[in-house]
Amino acid sequence: MRELASRIPLPRHRAADLERYRGRLASFATTSGERFVASCWDESPFGSWCGLLVAEADGCRTLYVESEILADDVRLLHDIDNVVLADVRIAQAGQEWAVEVDPVEGPPLSRLTLTLGSPTRRGAVISRLPSSVTETRGFAWFTEIMLRVLSLGVSSFRGSSRTRV
Structure with missing residues (x-):
């Protein structure tokens, strides 16, 4: 059996075959249990894009992202309960991030401002x-x-x- 196993080729990934994501992530949590992850990808298989993942204290996770294609890609890594299609913009000036989320339907979310340590x-x-x-x-x-x-x-x-x- 060992001899047979040694003849079965295992899949190998070359660096050129891997999908690359280059960008920035910032996360924070509130004392009441909500968690936020803001991400801004300068390079990805989908071009540049930003997203916001919000986890409520009860564990419900909502992803704010501009398209279902991006949502599907994020779902490969994370369990997502809800997707809200939205224009997500993240501006970074030094240690400060300004996150703006404008859903396709409904009112815009409050602007989040993070100051990184x-x-x-x-x-x-x-x-x-x-x-x-x-x-x-x-x-x-x-x-x-x-x-x-x-x-x-x-x-x-x-x-x-x-x-x-």
Whole structure:
């Protein structure tokens, strides 16, 4: 059996085959339990776009994004309960983010303004590493482990989704 298994080719991903997303994420939570993740992707298979994921205290997740195609892509990584088609704009000036969400139907949401703190020591070290290191799956795996250990259970998706190999 071992001999047969060694002859079955395993799928391998070359860097050129992987979908690349380059951009920024910021997240925050309120004392009443709501969580927000604002994302602005400068480069993706869909071009540049922004989105906002809102998780209510009861766990209900709503994604604000400009198209169903983008919503479907986000659903590959996250459980989403509701999708609201909206124009999401994120402006960044230094450490401040201004997030504006204008749904296709209904009134606009309140504008969110985030002021980011200084990077942690770990973040400062990571930001100095070359992209040839930080854009590898090995680095993503290492970062996942460090997030879980050093940041009390925080986790990421290590660059892959539930439905993609």
